[in-house]
Amino acid sequence: MKAEPEAQRRLLDLQALDTALAQLAHRRKNLPELAELAALAREISALSDERVRAQVDVDDLDRDITRIERDVDTVRMRLAKDQQRIDAGTGPARELTALQHEVVSLKRRQSDLEDSELELMEKREAAQATFEEITARRDATLAKREATELKRDQTLAEIAKEEEFKAAGRGPLAADLPADLVALYTRIRDSSGGIGAALLQGGRCGGCRLDVSGSEKARLRAAAPDEIVRCEECSRIMIRTSESGL
Numbered sequence: 001m002k003a004e005p006e007a008q009r010r011l012l013d014l015q016a017l018d019t020a021l022a023q024l025a026h027r028r029k030n031l032p033e034l035a036e037l038a039a040l041a042r043e044i045s046a047l048s049d050e051r052v053r054a055q056v057d058v059d060d061l062d063r064d065i066t067r068i069e070r071d072v073d074t075v076r077m078r079l080a081k082d083q084q085r086i087d088a089g090t091g092p093a094r095e096l097t098a099l100q101h102e103v104v105s106l107k108r109r110q111s112d113l114e115d116s117e118l119e120l121m122e123k124r125e126a127a128q129a130t131f132e133e134i135t136a137r138r139d140a141t142l143a144k145r146e147a148t149e150l151k152r153d154q155t156l157a158e159i160a161k162e163e164e165f166k167a168a169g170r171g172p173l174a175a176d177l178p179a180d181l182v183a184l185y186t187r188i189r190d191s192s193g194g195i196g197a198a199l200l201q202g203g204r205c206g207g208c209r210l211d212v213s214g215s216e217k218a219r220l221r222a223a224a225p226d227e228i229v230r231c232e233e234c235s236r237i238m239i240r241t242s243e244s245g246l
């Protein structure tokens with residue numbers, strides 16, 4: 001294939017734009033914010049589960065406290081009733097003695113229930129503190145996620161802007177070059193890690209970074225300037241300039 005030396009040199013400009021575009025695409029896919037957001041999502045999910053469990057603990061204790069309070073009320077009412085009957089002093093002495101025994105036992109029961117209630121209320125306070133601590137951690141993580149999303153979106157917008165700029169330069173440049181040259185370049189670029197054309201500089205291929213052999217140099221020197229030459233090692237298009245060391 002043949003192409004004007006100027007067209008060949010401009011292939012390097014096209015390559016530079018394609019390399020920049022590839023780097024932008026790579027940057028977009030590997031934004032540190034993406035890994036950070038995945039980690040934050042896992043953290044938020046774990047904290048939400050933990051928060052539900054903490055809420056259940058508080059609710060369970062609330063239910064236990066309500067039940068015990070009802071029991072205390074029942075005992076208090078019974079005590080008041082017994083006391084009334086004792087105070088009235090009616091009925092047989094045997095019955096009065098039985099009532100007095102019951103009052104003693106009811107008071108013990110009331111005291112036991114109140115001790116249990118106190119214990120439960122302390123537990124509830126601790127459970128509530130745990131719930132609030134988890135909620136605060138979750139809220140902080142949610143805020144962190146929001147900030148990270150904002151940062152990600154800003155970076156994506158920057159990348160999109162740069163891509164637009166590079167693409168705007170690439171279009172006319174590619175259109176201006178011989179179609180068969182661009183097609184060859186594109187084919188090599190796509191099969192060779194994104195580099196289709198490289199400068200031959202100081203006797204070294206800019207694509208594979210290998211020095212060309214002596215016999216290869218002779219072949220390159222003999223090739224006409226408009227001849228498309230390719231690296232023996234990596235098959236990429238080698239662009240010859242005064243820096244090529246031939």
Ligand SMILES: [Zn+2]
Binds near residue numbers: 207208209232236
């Ligand atoms: Zn090479």
